[in-house]
Amino acid sequence: MPFLVAAVVLVGLVGALNLLLTFGVMRRLREQPAAPQARGMEPELRPGMRADVFTATTTAGKQVSDTDVRGLVGFFSAGCAPCHTLAPRFVERASTLDRDGVLAVVAGDDAELVALLSPVARVVLEDFDGAVQAAFHNSWTPAVYLLDDAGRVVAGGNRMGDLPSETHA
Known part of the structure; x- marks a missing residue:
């Protein structure tokens, strides 16, 4: 049972870290200037x-x-x-x-x-x-x-x- 709890906690931490990194990447992409094709x-x-x-x-x-x-x-x-x-x-x-x-x-x-x-x-x-x-x-x-x-x-x-x-x- 302790191994199961540890595995669930580990998967939860990895998921949370993945979510934080995804938000960080999205924020950086929004800060980039628009490409010429996007501006027209x-x-x-x-x-x-x-x-x-x-x-x-x-x-x-x-x-x-x-x-x-x-x-x-x-x-x-x-x-x-x-x-x-x-x-x-x-x-x-x-x-x-x-x-x-x-x-x-x-x-x-x-x-x-x-x-x-x-x-x-x-x-x-x-x-x-x-x-x-x-x-x-x-x-x-x-x-x-x-x-x-x-x-x-x-x-x-x-x-x-x-x-x-x-x-x-």
Whole structure:
């Protein structure tokens, strides 16, 4: 009989410990930021909207601002596999446009992305809290926007297929 009581107490303690650990894991998971898929990966700037006022410096040392951004805008980040997948398609599309009509924003330091994008776009290096990222209300990558001649968003998304095939720049 004492063995039976000891076994029941032991099983009860193991069950209680398991319950405490489960609650601890659940609490930690709630504290984690939501994954991009959970937040929805749609751009905050909708068609017809404009980016906020910003000024930034390109990797070539030139100033770029909200008043002269027209055409294709792309947001990429270092270490982002989808960004590296999107970049060649972005470059292909950008090569049909005037270089001044294309802006690429790279979060972090990624020499490979900068080298790929520089021949067809003005490239800005900045963090996710940088001026251009903030002006576009952009918090995820990759993201692409197509702007008309007045600087209004025509379309946006996280892949080139989200943009219309004709270019408005």
